[in-house]
Amino acid sequence: MNQEESPQSTRRATRSTTSSTPNPKSAAKPTKSSSKPQTLTLENLVFRGQPLGFDDLVSSFPGRRSQILELMRLLGTLGSPMIPLFIYGGLSTGKTSVILEIFRHLNRPFVYSSCRTCYNPRILFESILNQLLLHRKSEGNGYLSAKRCERPSDFVNFIRDALVSVVNGLSGKLSSKKLGGRANGRMVYLIIDNLELVREWDKSSNILPFLFELYDVLKMPEVGLIFISGTSPDTYYSDTGYTEPIPVYFPDYVEDDLRQIFMRNQSNPKLFSSFLDVVLKPFYRITRRVDELSSAFSSLFKTYCEPLSDLGTVPNEEMKRRLFSHLQPHIAPALNEIFRVPSHPSIGATAKDKAKRKASAKKLEVSEEFEEIDFHMSTCAKYLLISAFLASRNPATLDASLFDSTGGSDSRKRKRKSSAKSVEKKETAEQELVMKGPGTFPLERLLAIFQCITSVSEYPLDEEEQGPTELGGESWDSSLMPDVLLQISSLCNANFISKGGSCPLEGSARYRSTVDEDMALKVARSLNFPLSKYLFRG
Amino acid sequence: MERQNSAEEALILLRIRLCTPNFIFSLSSDSPDSNYSKLKFILSSSVVEACNNSVLLLGPRGCGKIAVLELVLEDLFKEFPDMITVIKLNGLLHNDDNCAIKASLSPCRNFIKLILVPYAVFLFVDEIARQLCVEHELIFSKMASFDDNSQFMVAMLHAYTYLPYLITRECGLAHKTVIFVLDEFDLFTQGKQRLLYSLLDAMQSVTSQAAVVGISCRLDADQLLEKRVRSRFSHRKLLFLPPSKEDLQRLLKQILLLPSDSTLPQDYIVEFNARLLNILAGERFKDIMDKLSCSDPTINNLLRFSAVCFMDLKSGFISLENFKAALSSIQRQPKLECLKDCSILELYILVCMKRLEVKEQESYNFNAVMKEYRSIHESFQTSDHYSRSVCLRAFEHLLQREVIAFLDNRGHSQSVEFRPVKLLLSPHELYQGLKSYRSCP
Numbered sequence: 001m002n003q004e005e006s007p008q009s010t011r012r013a014t015r016s017t018t019s020s021t022p023n024p025k026s027a028a029k030p031t032k033s034s035s036k037p038q039t040l041t042l043e044n045l046v047f048r049g050q051p052l053g054f055d056d057l058v059s060s061f062p063g064r065r066s067q068i069l070e071l072m073r074l075l076g077t078l079g080s081p082m083i084p085l086f087i088y089g090g091l092s093t094g095k096t097s098v099i100l101e102i103f104r105h106l107n108r109p110f111v112y113s114s115c116r117t118c119y120n121p122r123i124l125f126e127s128i129l130n131q132l133l134l135h136r137k138s139e140g141n142g143y144l145s146a147k148r149c150e151r152p153s154d155f156v157n158f159i160r161d162a163l164v165s166v167v168n169g170l171s172g173k174l175s176s177k178k179l180g181g182r183a184n185g186r187m188v189y190l191i192i193d194n195l196e197l198v199r200e201w202d203k204s205s206n207i208l209p210f211l212f213e214l215y216d217v218l219k220m221p222e223v224g225l226i227f228i229s230g231t232s233p234d235t236y237y238s239d240t241g242y243t244e245p246i247p248v249y250f251p252d253y254v255e256d257d258l259r260q261i262f263m264r265n266q267s268n269p270k271l272f273s274s275f276l277d278v279v280l281k282p283f284y285r286i287t288r289r290v291d292e293l294s295s296a297f298s299s300l301f302k303t304y305c306e307p308l309s310d311l312g313t314v315p316n317e318e319m320k321r322r323l324f325s326h327l328q329p330h331i332a333p334a335l336n337e338i339f340r341v342p343s344h345p346s347i348g349a350t351a352k353d354k355a356k357r358k359a360s361a362k363k364l365e366v367s368e369e370f371e372e373i374d375f376h377m378s379t380c381a382k383y384l385l386i387s388a389f390l391a392s393r394n395p396a397t398l399d400a401s402l403f404d405s406t407g408g409s410d411s412r413k414r415k416r417k418s419s420a421k422s423v424e425k426k427e428t429a430e431q432e433l434v435m436k437g438p439g440t441f442p443l444e445r446l447l448a449i450f451q452c453i454t455s456v457s458e459y460p461l462d463e464e465e466q467g468p469t470e471l472g473g474e475s476w477d478s479s480l481m482p483d484v485l486l487q488i489s490s491l492c493n494a495n496f497i498s499k500g501g502s503c504p505l506e507g508s509a510r511y512r513s514t515v516d517e518d519m520a521l522k523v524a525r526s527l528n529f530p531l532s533k534y535l536f537r538g
Numbered sequence: 539m540e541r542q543n544s545a546e547e548a549l550i551l552l553r554i555r556l557c558t559p560n561f562i563f564s565l566s567s568d569s570p571d572s573n574y575s576k577l578k579f580i581l582s583s584s585v586v587e588a589c590n591n592s593v594l595l596l597g598p599r600g601c602g603k604i605a606v607l608e609l610v611l612e613d614l615f616k617e618f619p620d621m622i623t624v625i626k627l628n629g630l631l632h633n634d635d636n637c638a639i640k641a642s643l644s645p646c647r648n649f650i651k652l653i654l655v656p657y658a659v660f661l662f663v664d665e666i667a668r669q670l671c672v673e674h675e676l677i678f679s680k681m682a683s684f685d686d687n688s689q690f691m692v693a694m695l696h697a698y699t700y701l702p703y704l705i706t707r708e709c710g711l712a713h714k715t716v717i718f719v720l721d722e723f724d725l726f727t728q729g730k731q732r733l734l735y736s737l738l739d740a741m742q743s744v745t746s747q748a749a750v751v752g753i754s755c756r757l758d759a760d761q762l763l764e765k766r767v768r769s770r771f772s773h774r775k776l777l778f779l780p781p782s783k784e785d786l787q788r789l790l791k792q793i794l795l796l797p798s799d800s801t802l803p804q805d806y807i808v809e810f811n812a813r814l815l816n817i818l819a820g821e822r823f824k825d826i827m828d829k830l831s832c833s834d835p836t837i838n839n840l841l842r843f844s845a846v847c848f849m850d851l852k853s854g855f856i857s858l859e860n861f862k863a864a865l866s867s868i869q870r871q872p873k874l875e876c877l878k879d880c881s882i883l884e885l886y887i888l889v890c891m892k893r894l895e896v897k898e899q900e901s902y903n904f905n906a907v908m909k910e911y912r913s914i915h916e917s918f919q920t921s922d923h924y925s926r927s928v929c930l931r932a933f934e935h936l937l938q939r940e941v942i943a944f945l946d947n948r949g950h951s952q953s954v955e956f957r958p959v960k961l962l963l964s965p966h967e968l969y970q971g972l973k974s975y976r977s978c979p
Contacts, residue, residue, distance in 0.1 A: 077546055080553040091938060153628075216604070217628065221558065231939065285882040287932065 057105045061098055062264075063257030067250055071102055074246065075224070078108075081187070084215050084225040088232050089250030092291045095228050096193055098250075103189070109170065114193035121207050125155040128190065132162035152210045156217055163188060167222045187222050195229040199236070208236065212245065252288045255280060261290060262297065274320050275304050278327060303327065381487050382523050385513075387449040388497050389520040390534055391441040392513035440510035443488075450484070453529070548810065555793060573776050577751075578610045580774070584749040585618055585715045590741040592750040592771050594723065597778025599755045606778070607719065607751060624717045627733075629725025715747045723752035727762040734763065738770035783831055790827075791818055826862060880939075883932045886911060907933070 058065050074085055087095050103110050111131045118124035126149055130137070133147070149155050171186050198208050210217075215225050225245070229236075233247055253261065259276055263269060279300060283293055304327045377385070491497045497511050524531035577593070584591040595603040614622055718737060720726055726734055741748045752759065763771060781789065795811050817823055880888070890910040908929060 076553055077550060080550045081558075082553075221554070287883070287935070288881045289935075 054105060057101055060101065061094060062260035063253055064094060064098055064250070067248065068098060068102065070248060071099065072106075074248070075102070075106070078187075081221040082224040084212075084227065084245035085248055086227045086229065086233055086245040087248045087250065088229045090252045090289070091230055092289045093250045093252055094290075095250050099191060099226060099228065108187065108189060109166070110189040110191055112191045112193065115197045116194045119197070119201070121152075121201065122150045124192075125149040125152075125158075129155070129158055129162060132159065132166055132188070152207070156214075160218060160220070163218070163220055163223055167220075187224055189224040189226060191226045191228065193228045195227050196231045196235070253290065255284055258284070258288070258290070258293065262294070271305070272301070275301055275327075278324055300327070377523070378487070379527070380484065381491060382527055383454055383529075384446075384450060384484065384487055384491060385496055385523055386520060386527075386529060386531060387446055387453055388441075388491070388511065388513040390531075391446050391449055394534070440512045442510050446488070446511065447484070548806075552794065573778055574606050574609060576776060577606060578613060581610060581614060581717065581749055581751075582617070584717075584747070585614065585621060588715070588747045590748055591774070592738065592741065592752070593774040593776060594752045594754065594760060595776050595778060596754055596757050596759060598780065601778040601780050603753050603778050604721070607753065611717070620714075622715050622717060624719060626719045627721065627726075629720070629722025715749065718748065718750045720750065720752045723754035724756045724759050724762060726752075727759070731764050731767055735767050735770075738767055742770060783827065786831055787818065787824075787827060791815070880936070881932070883929070884936055886914075887929065887932055887936060890914065 058068055061068065071085075071087075074082065076082060087099065089095055100112070111128055113124060113127045113131070115124060118127050126147070129135075129147055129149060147154075147158050149158055166188055167186055170188070192211065195208075195211075198211070201207060211227070215223070227245060233244065259273075259280060262276060262280075263273060275297075279297065283296060287293065306326070488497065492511075497513055521531060573595075577595070580591050580593055583589060595607065597603055611622075611624060720734075737748075737750055741750065756762070757777075760768065760771065760773065760775065791814075794814055887907060890907045893914075894906060894910055911929065
């Protein structure tokens with residue numbers, strides 16, 4: 001995946017290409033005199049760039065040798081027709097890049113379109129047709145496609161004509177024996193990527209069976225279809241069935257392959273291999289995807305190399321041990337942070353202590369508390385977040401006891417002796433709460449809690465007013481009310497509060513807090529707010 | 539080297555054979571009571587004697603219905619040149635009125651042009667119609683106002699239902715037989731079945747010469763018809779069944795044997811054929827064929843199987859190992875493969891979910907799974923304990939692989955952690971997968 005050039009940019013030419021035969025299609029297009037001529041020829045259907053030898057192909061994809069061989073065998077030699085292929089496998093296993101590199105090696109013309117960028121049947125059809133008709137959207141034609149095509153029936157007609165013309169062009173090239181061309185063979189291949197997204201386009205449409213039947217409908221032996229998908233073929237089964245293409249499976253990488261992949265393009269292979277010895281096994285137990293592992297490794301490698309002054313050295317045994325002991329405390333937290341997308345380099349201060357806390361679950365939670373929230377929020381927004389969290393977690397009946405006018409939290413009458421049955425009931429109630437998720441609350445309740453909280457806070461909310469006097473609190477509230485509402489809407493936009501369904505009786509919208517407990521705890525800590533006292537623990 | 543060249547040529551020849559369905563089915567259609575001859579008889583009688591016929595071709599996918607129809611049509615074209623017009627409509631493509639009309643009109647363009655002028659007033663206003671009318675040199679009257687939509691729709695409805703009558707009448711007057719081929723017939727029976735009704739109704743008139751051939755993979759396709767449509771339909775059904783094992787074997791032999799009159803060197807052909815016959819007669823090959831036909835005995839499956847067979851280019855012959863390898867690559871177990879791909883953390887989560895199911899909890903979500911995970915960790919003291927966010931990400935991976943799925947379709951009203959999920963693997967599969975995993979703790 002690392003070395004794949006984006007196929008879109010390399011396949012299109014912006015100048016007229018090396019082919020010396022005058023292509024009637026490009027001649028028919030009006031070329032603008034001012035800008036460079038945007039003529040495309042059949043050469044553009046072939047992967048541009050250096051031609052690739054077979055050994056290079058295999059060595060650039062470690063661990064994929066058998067799949068490459070199988071694919072090449074299924075594609076066949078020049079001019080042999082092909083039953084549609086279905087390539088499937090996990091994510092980031094290299095399906096797209098392998099097939100594109102194979103086509104680069106074979107030098108056969110192909111048309112690639114992905115169902116992720118073409119999120120509509122219409123865009124998908126038009127993209128394929130544009131590529132086949134060698135049409136490029138530009139200023140000259142107002143960024144329009146060559147043909148407007150919405151329905152599958154139109155698509156079949158258009159593509160039949162386009163394919164016939166392309167095939168004639170290709171065979172004409174073969175017979176004329178001119179040396180410019182590099183496209184081999186008379187066949188054109190259609191590659192459709194990310195097929196699993198098609199299932200979600202429109203549940204009632206027939207696009208997916210249509211794509212599978214396309215080969216039969218077209219009845220042209222010069223076209224080959226290749227489907228690439230992230231999910232296995234049994235997720236595509238439908239009621240009426242379809243003619244199944246030939247499956248080719250790309251398994252996830254095993255440890256040796258991963259090691260080989262990561263070893264490529266490294267400036268200091270020995271150093272990196274000793275790093276990998278330490279790091280690969282524990283991380284392998286969590287995930288096997290290349291993209292996640294590579295992002296985790298890159299940051300770890302930097303800490304690994306810290307004690308080294310010279311990055312070019314080849315470590316011997318003693319140095320390896322030293323580096324390992326330096327790295328070891330970092331591994332454990334890195335394992336837990338493996339999926340974190342770093343927002344800005346905020347290396348936790350207490351790296352060494354975290355290693356000790358790996359023992360039990362409870363301590364892990366405690367350790368996470370020591371992290372700061374690494375984005376900025378205004379005080380008002382933080383209070384709103386906490387109030388929303390409380391409103392979601394606590395049932396509404398508790399509000400009165402928790403937030404009475406003294407703002408006290410100690411006068412809870414919970415010190416009754418609880419029998420075993422009531423304890424059990426409380427546990428099941430808590431379990432249900434956990435299961436159901438955060439509850440909804442109306443806006444008024446949120447504002448009420450917000451007022452209660454802020455009136456007893458010790459934090460100076462407003463710079464001019466010092467000390468939470470009763471009067472001061474009220475006047476603050478009334479003057480900042482529109483600001484509070486604005487904050488609520490911005491919290492909604494940032495997905496901290498989501499809008500639930502509206503209650504049919506009252507008619508007002510209800511909200512729901514989507515913040516989890518750790519986050520709320522972090523926010524509360526930053527405000528020195530005793531959140532845990534207010535939470536309903538059953 | 540020469541052997542390699544001839545092997546390559548042979549491979550190309552075989553592949554071409556495998557990919558053209560007509561070749562396959564012409565081999566199996568010589569017998570007099572086969573579907574081929576019956577269909578031919580029906581259609582030729584409708585051409586020659588000008589009687590109107592309708593017939594349904596039913597059978598599971600991949601049994602050659604369309605291929606046989608193509609063969610019959612080819613023969614008819616040879617026998618009765620210039621007397622037949624074929625209109626092909628596909629249920630997948632043409633389930634919309636406009637498409638069906640456009641598809642119907644293009645084959646008939648030669649002799650309909652003048653007649654449709656008075657009806658052009660009713661025709662539709664959008665882009666397709668414009669092109670269509672230009673194609674057919676019709677006078678196009680623009681219905682400018684979209685305000686009277688209801689009138690417009692009514693007018694379009696008339697045009698739509700008149701069309702088959704027009705076609706058949708004109709064809710009858712011109713002494714041509716129209717054959718309507720309706721592919722994916724069951725998709726036409728959704729909705730109001732207007733097209734079907736008008737087609738079958740048009741055939742009832744005296745001046746028309748038409749035949750309707752419906753192709754479907756649902757064996758109860760004629761039950762889907764409305765009453766009025768069914769009454770006009772002559773209940774002729776041709777059932778296409780997948781061939782028996784002996785037939786399959788014979789077919790495979792016929793496909794794979796190289797013909798003796800090709801351009802390949804003669805001794806290569808002889809040796810190739812001899813080896814192939816040897817293999818095909820063996821016991822182990824019969825086992826392979828049994829396994830293949832147990833799951834899916836259609837001809838299409840056989841073709842796919844043959845296409846995957848590897849012919850070793852060096853030796854130039856197909857061997858039994860090639861057949862075995864092809865069988866294993868066709869018959870896959872995707873869920874087991876998925877399991878092999880999961881990392882160990884993901885396997886943990888799957889096992890937790892299974893334990894929850896064993897405890898008879900009907901619906902559970904991610905939080906419950908986490909609790910279970912923690913309890914396993916505490917009781918077994920493994921070293922594989924990870925934080926919640928890591929587990930959540932592994933959970934999402936499992937969702938992407940479609941090993942687990944959400945139970946409700948409510949959209950994104952709740953975050954991922956709280957939606958109930960279900961496990962899409964049976965316990966047996968899970969157990970098998972875990973056993974075959976190499977380094978599972």
